[in-house]
Amino acid sequence: xxxxxxxxxxxxxxxxxxxxxxxxxxxxxxxxxxxxxxxxxxxxxxxxxxxxxxxxxxxxxxxxxxxxxxxxxxxxxxxxxxxxxxxxxxxxxxxxxxxxxxxxxxxxxxxxxxxxxxxxxxxxxxxxxxxxxxxxxxxxxxxxxxxxxxxxxxxxxxxxxxxxxxxxxxxxxxxxxxxxxxxxxxxxxxxxxxxxxxxxxxxxxxxxxxxxxxxxxxxxxxxxxxxxxxxxxxxxxxxxx
Ligand code: GLP
Numbered sequence: 001x002x003x004x005x006x007x008x009x010x011x012x013x014x015x016x017x018x019x020x021x022x023x024x025x026x027x028x029x030x031x032x033x034x035x036x037x038x039x040x041x042x043x044x045x046x047x048x049x050x051x052x053x054x055x056x057x058x059x060x061x062x063x064x065x066x067x068x069x070x071x072x073x074x075x076x077x078x079x080x081x082x083x084x085x086x087x088x089x090x091x092x093x094x095x096x097x098x099x100x101x102x103x104x105x106x107x108x109x110x111x112x113x114x115x116x117x118x119x120x121x122x123x124x125x126x127x128x129x130x131x132x133x134x135x136x137x138x139x140x141x142x143x144x145x146x147x148x149x150x151x152x153x154x155x156x157x158x159x160x161x162x163x164x165x166x167x168x169x170x171x172x173x174x175x176x177x178x179x180x181x182x183x184x185x186x187x188x189x190x191x192x193x194x195x196x197x198x199x200x201x202x203x204x205x206x207x208x209x210x211x212x213x214x215x216x217x218x219x220x221x222x223x224x225x226x227x228x229x230x231x232x233x234x235x236x237x238x239x240x241x
Contacts, residue, residue: 001196001230003211005239009199012235013042016131016197019231021050023129023193029060031121033130033188034088035141036065036080039197040133044088051092058094062124064117065101066132066141066188069177070155073105078170102153102181110181114153118187130191134198137161138206138219142182149223151184185223194230196221198238207238 006012020043024030034040050056065080074081081101089099100120103113121127132140137159143151144159157179158166170176188194198207210221211232217223224230 001211001225001227001232003232003234005234005236007236009042009235012197012199012233013046015233016040016043016195017046017050019195019233020047020129020131021054021056024056024058024061027128028057029062030128031062031064031124031126033127033132033183033191034063034065034084035131035133035197036067036083037133039199040131041087043131043197048088048091056092058092060098061094062098063094063100064121064124064127064183065099066130067180067182068102068104070104070110070179070181071106071175071177074101074103078174079104102183104177104181110155114155114181117153117181117183121183121187121190127191129193129195130188131195131197132188134196134203134206134210134221135159135162136165136202136206138209138221140185140188140196140221140224142180143185143188143220145218145220147185147217147220149185149189149217149226152187153181153183156180156182185220189223189227191227192229194224194227196224196230196232197234198232199235201237201240203238204240207232207234 072079215222
């Protein structure tokens with residue numbers, strides 16, 4: 001894994017967006033794997049700026065999001081569907097039909113949809129560049145500690161720490177989902193290139209374990225060390241314990 005340490009969050013966001021923009025320009029019909037959370041927000045802002053001011057063209061880009069809460073309709077403001085539209089899709093020239101996000105709507109047979117999500121990724125020719133954040137417990141997408149490195153898209157129960165961290169994004173009286181749909185660790189490792197982003201001291205321990213501990217299912221992000229083409233972009237505070 002190559003590691004780039006940037007001085008601050010802004011530089012991390014600019015470096016991440018520059019890497020994604022180079023990949024999109026090199027392959028205009030690229031398939032991207034996209035994350036949510038607070039970490040990629042600056043990257044999305046910078047990509048929107050590049051679209052507006054540098055003509056970065058998303059018209060042929062295809063995307064697959066990494067995960068979604070179970071039990072939230074796409075129009076629920078807390079859903080990752082809503083996040084992606086508000087933070088990125090609605091501000092660039094991407095074709096909505098080219099964007100996919102796991103469907104966690106109440107009442108859907110989520111388990112049945114998981115296999116179809118994997119099929120859709122395969123039919124798109126696989127993910128060329130997958131961008132992923134990291135949870136403070138080392139999770140990637142919603143693959144919590146203990147997830148098999150052979151896992152694929154499935155329904156998962158969230159770790160208590162993940163639910164605790166999610167609270168700041170949910171209004172006081174809202175129910176926080178206990179489960180989610182996530183692509184698996186094998187799905188992530190199948191991507192041709194991976195960009196890992198980590199910002200802030202709250203991620204420093206997870207980053208340290210990812211880079212230094214033995215590769216193990218107890219640290220899901222350590223699986224990334226098994227992949228031949230991963231770059232981690234960190235800011236200073238995520239690099240120090
Ligand atoms: C959630 C998401 C992950 C994300 C993680 C870290 O659990 N499912 O994909 O990487 O949170 O979020 P943040 O970037 O807000 O710290």
